[in-house]
Amino acid sequence: MIHFRTERVLLVAPNIFSVQLLANNKQIKHVTEVDRVFPAIYELAPHLIIFDYDYMDKDMEKILRRIRTNAYYNKIKICCFKSTANRKIDSFLKVLGVNHVIYKNELYSTAKESVNHVKSILDPAVTSLLVSASF
Helix, strand or coil: CCCCCCCCEEEECCCCCCHHHHHHCCCEEEECCHHHHHHHHHHHCCCEEEEEHHHHCCCHHHHHHHHHHCHHHCCCEEEEEECCCCHHHHHHHHHHCCCEEEEHHHHCCCCHHHHHHHHHHCCHHHHHHHHHHHC
16 A cells, blocks of 8 residues: 655645644645635645545536646645545546545544555544544
8 A cells, every 4th residue: 555644735625624723734724615726736735635525526527637637736646535435436536536535434433444544645633634524
């Protein structure tokens, strides 16, 4: 398994996260509007982008295609956070360039394999934010 622990993370999700936690964290930038994704990528130069698929459903394909066709963005790893698994959609996301898909149940699962999968991809700070938002 390839590890994607990163220094800078762009989180594209609804405003469900603690603003105080994100304001004090220099490694994570939170974007809630779709039109702010690319300016935020330019400002932060993230190593990893986490998209909330349930929130970005309608714009996801367009954004992923734009990221993967631009050489400036080619080293950015992309991760999608989804509430449930869907083989057809997950396969399509992989084709569009998503490196990992993380499901809500993996964040607070007791299965060692699921927990290790999430921890190998994300830093503890990002994982704890996703866990707190998923409840």
